[in-house]
Amino acid sequence: MMKNFKFAIIIFCISLLIVAIFWLRSCTKNDYLELGADNTIDPTPTQIQSIKAIGEWEFLSVSLEELADTIRKGFLSDDELSRIYYGTLRLGINMHQVEPGWLEADGDSVSLMLPKIGLLDRDFIDEARTKPFFESGSWKPEDREALYRQAHESMLEHGLTKENLAAAETNAREQITSLMHAMGYRKVNISFK
Amino acid sequence: MKKVLGFAAAAVIIALLLLCNGHIVQESSGDGPHEESVYGSVDSLPMLISQVRKCSKLYTAEYRVHKIVTHDDVLRLKGSVLQRQFNIKLPLGDRKIAIPIDAKLKAWIDFSQFSERNIERRGNHITIILPDPQVTMTSSKIDQKHVRQYVALARANFSDAEMSAYQQQGRAAIIESIPSLGIFETAQANAAKVLVPMLTAMGYEEQQITIAFRKHYDANDMRGLLKIED
Numbered sequence: 001m002m003k004n005f006k007f008a009i010i011i012f013c014i015s016l017l018i019v020a021i022f023w024l025r026s027c028t029k030n031d032y033l034e035l036g037a038d039n040t041i042d043p044t045p046t047q048i049q050s051i052k053a054i055g056e057w058e059f060l061s062v063s064l065e066e067l068a069d070t071i072r073k074g075f076l077s078d079d080e081l082s083r084i085y086y087g088t089l090r091l092g093i094n095m096h097q098v099e100p101g102w103l104e105a106d107g108d109s110v111s112l113m114l115p116k117i118g119l120l121d122r123d124f125i126d127e128a129r130t131k132p133f134f135e136s137g138s139w140k141p142e143d144r145e146a147l148y149r150q151a152h153e154s155m156l157e158h159g160l161t162k163e164n165l166a167a168a169e170t171n172a173r174e175q176i177t178s179l180m181h182a183m184g185y186r187k188v189n190i191s192f193k
Numbered sequence: 194m195k196k197v198l199g200f201a202a203a204a205v206i207i208a209l210l211l212l213c214n215g216h217i218v219q220e221s222s223g224d225g226p227h228e229e230s231v232y233g234s235v236d237s238l239p240m241l242i243s244q245v246r247k248c249s250k251l252y253t254a255e256y257r258v259h260k261i262v263t264h265d266d267v268l269r270l271k272g273s274v275l276q277r278q279f280n281i282k283l284p285l286g287d288r289k290i291a292i293p294i295d296a297k298l299k300a301w302i303d304f305s306q307f308s309e310r311n312i313e314r315r316g317n318h319i320t321i322i323l324p325d326p327q328v329t330m331t332s333s334k335i336d337q338k339h340v341r342q343y344v345a346l347a348r349a350n351f352s353d354a355e356m357s358a359y360q361q362q363g364r365a366a367i368i369e370s371i372p373s374l375g376i377f378e379t380a381q382a383n384a385a386k387v388l389v390p391m392l393t394a395m396g397y398e399e400q401q402i403t404i405a406f407r408k409h410y411d412a413n414d415m416r417g418l419l420k421i422e423d
Contacts, residue, residue: 033272037288039355041362042263046370049257051379054299055387056252063244081353088331095251095387103394110395120252121297123332128294129366135353141337144353148337158243167245175249175304182308183395 007077055095059175060168061158062089065132069150070143078135083144085151087125089159092166093117093192109187110180117169119160125152135145236344248280248303253326253383256298256376262363263291268348285347292356293336294363298371300328301379320403324415326380328371381406 069082098114104111127148173190180188206308273278303324313320344350385404392402 027275030276031273033270035268035283036272037266037268037286039358040264040358041366042265043366044261044263046258046260046367046374048374049259049295050255052257053254053379053383053386054252054255055383056299057304058248058250058252058301061246061248063246065243074337081352083357090331092250094292101392105395121331123297123334126330126364127335128296128333128360128367130357130360131352132357139353140352141340144335144336148335164245167247169251179249179304179307182312 031033048053056090056092057172058090058092058120059117059172060091062091063070063087063162064089064155065098065158066151066154066158068154069134070145070147070150072137074137077136079139081135081137081139081143081147082133083151084131084133085125085127085148085155086129086131087155087159089124089150089164090120090153091117091160091164092120093172094120105185108185109189110183110185111189112176112180112191114172114176114190117165117172119156125155220367228238242414248408249307250301250395251304251384251387252299252301253387254300254376254379256374256379258296258298258367258370258374260294260363260367261291262294262366263289264359265289266348266351269326283347285345287345288343288348288351290342290351290356290359291340292363293339294333294360294366295336296333296367297331298328298367298374298376300326300376300383302326302380317397318401318403319392319397320405321392322405322407323381323384326377326384327377328380330364330368333367335360373408386422 032113064087066085067082068085069080072079093115095115099113104114125148169192172192176190177188225270266288268283269280270283270286306324311322311324313322340356342351388404389399389402393399
């Protein structure tokens with residue numbers, strides 16, 4: 001009798017344990033732990049610093065990607081920082097640089113003396129679009145500024161070429177001739193300073 | 194009795210093993226919040242190229258805008274235990290960064306498709322109907338000298354990848370704010386300042402010249418007129 005009673009208690013305890021395990025499992029089914037931080041920026045206003053009336057006529061755009069990198073020699077290992085910069089060189093004429101008498105119309109003829117084709121804006125890198133490529137070690141803002149200048153120089157060298165300036169001038173002639181034809185002039189004479 | 198106890202112990206062990214196995218299967222199936230893939234996405238290095246395009250764009254308005262991108266990087270322990278959610282800020286886990294960005298926005302009018310259809314003449318009066326103005330972010334510059342960051346002892350410095358991600362979010366926020374800056378209206382007004390002197394040089398009096406646009410643009414139109422390179 002006593003044996004049966006003990007046996008029943010053991011069976012009851014085991015059953016209780018199994019039920020408790022399954023209950024605990026169902027309770028912890030969706031449990032998780034996560035260590036991290038929010039990666040979104042805080043909302044801040046965009047402020048207008050200046051508004052300017054411009055008259056830049058672009059005839060050729062040269063979009064460039066430049067990989068700029070720097071290496072710092074160390075005692076045990078070298079540090080390296082590589083970034084990909086994006087920029088667009090815009091070639092054309094600045095209409096605010098035309099001189100009095102730059103356009104002379106006579107009947108169905110028109111003559112235009114346009115400023116020299118050049119780079120319209122020396123700020124052409126979209127640095128906020130820069131893609132990080134590789135970083136080892138710790139780098140300061142001055143190092144990133146130096147990389148920016150390196151990419152700037154490199155883009156000028158690759159984009160502001162004689163060929164591109166000539167292509168911009170050719171396209172300027174075509175586009176302005178087409179515009180003058182639309183305005184009703186048959187003979188169009190274009191020259192650059 | 195011993196046999197019974199042995200069987201009972203074996204049953205408990207098997208139950209525990211099955212339970213553990215269930216948890217392992219559950220974790221590897223990736224159903225939970227810790228979903229991870231062994232074969233994650235890999236950034237590809239774009240080819241370093243230059244693209245040359247012919248165009249005829251008259252830029253008439255330039256806006257210089259400034260934005261300070263801030264990020265409060267608080268390390269948090271989030272989770273759920275026994276179906277109770279919690280979100281605890283960890284001590285010594287703060288990082289803060291402020292990145293000033295200067296950007297240049299320019300509005301332009303595309304003259305590449307300009308033709309006789311854009312011109313209306315009535316007697317001595319001429320009306321130029323210009324194509325829709327469009328806006329581009331032509332450049333942006335991080336003011337590296339004034340980047341400020343605070344990093345708690347328990348945290349690592351902001352990496353280049355993290356800072357670039359915040360800068361790209363700041364750039365997107367600037368682009369998002371363009372319709373509210375009034376640049377389209379300025380571009381329309383300034384177009385006349387470039388074209389009227391040209392037309393007066395052709396012999397028209399100022400009173401005889403009208404520079405018109407297709408329509409008045411609302412916020413939705415303006416979003417369609419943003420030309421952003423990504």
